[in-house]
Amino acid sequence: MVGQSDAGQVGWEKLANLAKPTLKALFADPARLDSWCTTLDLPGGTIRFDWSKTHLDAAAWAVLADIARAMDFENRRAALFDGDAINASEGRAAEHTAQRGVGKETSVDEAAALHARTRALVEAIHDGALGEVKSLIHIGIGGSALGPALAIDALTRDGARVVVHVVSNIDGCALEAAMAQCDPATTLIAVASKTFTTTETMINAASALGWLREGGVGDPYGRVVALTAAPDKAVEWGVDETRVLPFPESVGGRYSLWSSIGFPIALALGWEDFAAFLDGAAAIDRHFLDTPLAENVVVRAAFGDLIYTQARGCQTRAVFAYDERLKLLPSYLQQLEMESNGKRVTADGKPLGRPSAPITWGGVGTDAQHAVFQLLHQGTHVIPVDFLAVIISGDSLDPAHHRILLSNCFAQGAALMAGKAGSDLSRDYPGDRPSATMLCEDLNPATLGALIAFHEHRTFVSAVMLGMNPFDQFGVELGKEIAKQIETGDGPGFDPSTEALLALAGIGD
Structure with a gap:
């Protein structure tokens, strides 16, 4: 990926200097809805991508398309799918799409072979090869936890073949809460870590092993499944190699739920549903x-x-x-977008x-709506909004629930x-606030997979346009390094505020 060229820089200046028509003015074009709204037919049903209530118009599009050409976008897109080393800072490819x-x-x-290995273990567990298994405690952090947590919460509201509890926080309260809902005799532990050295994950894993041992499990390691790009370290830690599910180094953490990191999803749903999850994402890959x-909805x-x-x-x-089933999506997108770009x-x-x-x-x-929409409608910040909704209800209650839910969603975008002009400024709504809407026909493994892949590629496009590498994350390292210095006592000393906090907490000398 190249840095910003002179042509790209000129393009950004041109974009900033374009006329800024209002949304009402843009809708004077009777073809606007057809121009900026696309419905994709996907394996799990349709998704309508409506960008008509944003300030995209032909003039802005032309400038952005010029910037894309200056940034060699189409070749960068091809390089992503060709497995080129586009993660230049780490000298590797970014091959999450190959997992799909x-x-x-x-x-x-290679991905198909690794999936076959994961499928074999999932089906063996379902068939009772490891005894009765009612629960799985999935231990990871960041991309090793956010993706599985989202998918499991969204797709198991009607029940799961194995109940999965995702634990990421090093705060022992999180692990204790999960363990309190499980019986050690019927619980497996999944340890998800790309390097199998992540501090938070490995401490939680050690505590989970202790819980199994105290609960009467004679061979705690025999109840552990490792999900990692460092299988040798997992075996060294004590996991039998038959329960180590590897994934390639070229799959980044926040893009990894398609790999063996998706094991808890497959265990909860069954392999057929996990395969549908992959297929939905692959449909977006091919579209992109x-x-x-x-015509590209991602672009x-x-x-x-x-x-x-x-x-x-x-x-x-x-x-x-x-949609309550998608309540974890904003948290998932926070990591995807802010850690990438x-x-x-x-x-x-x-x-x-x-x-x-x-x-x-x-x-x-x-x-x-009853918490933050005041600022969206009348605050001094203009904040673009994405709305996500599902036509088919996920509940069996009075249809009024879902009708009112969707009515509120569409009403907010319209408002x-x-x-609305008010009798005084406190009752005045300025309007011209942008929003986009993604409306799914149904929420199922395939459409959820498609939504996630759409956002992955959306993030990639922005990175290419700005000349950034979205596949490294050095910014997360400094705090970790200092925390290790505090833990080992090898630090050079800190500012007076930090030293006082450590002393009050009884940490360090």
């Missing part, structure tokens, strides 16, 4: 790879994002899921010189755009 069957042939074949920019979303960060001064983007240098190590990723935040409607 789209990518370099040898990598796709094969569809020209002008459209990223271009919309860039209008707001680069030309309209917006520092945040809000995501509201009008929250950087101040280009891929070639030069200062970025412009805004990077917006701050991603959000919640669940209609709860959020943000239209605004």
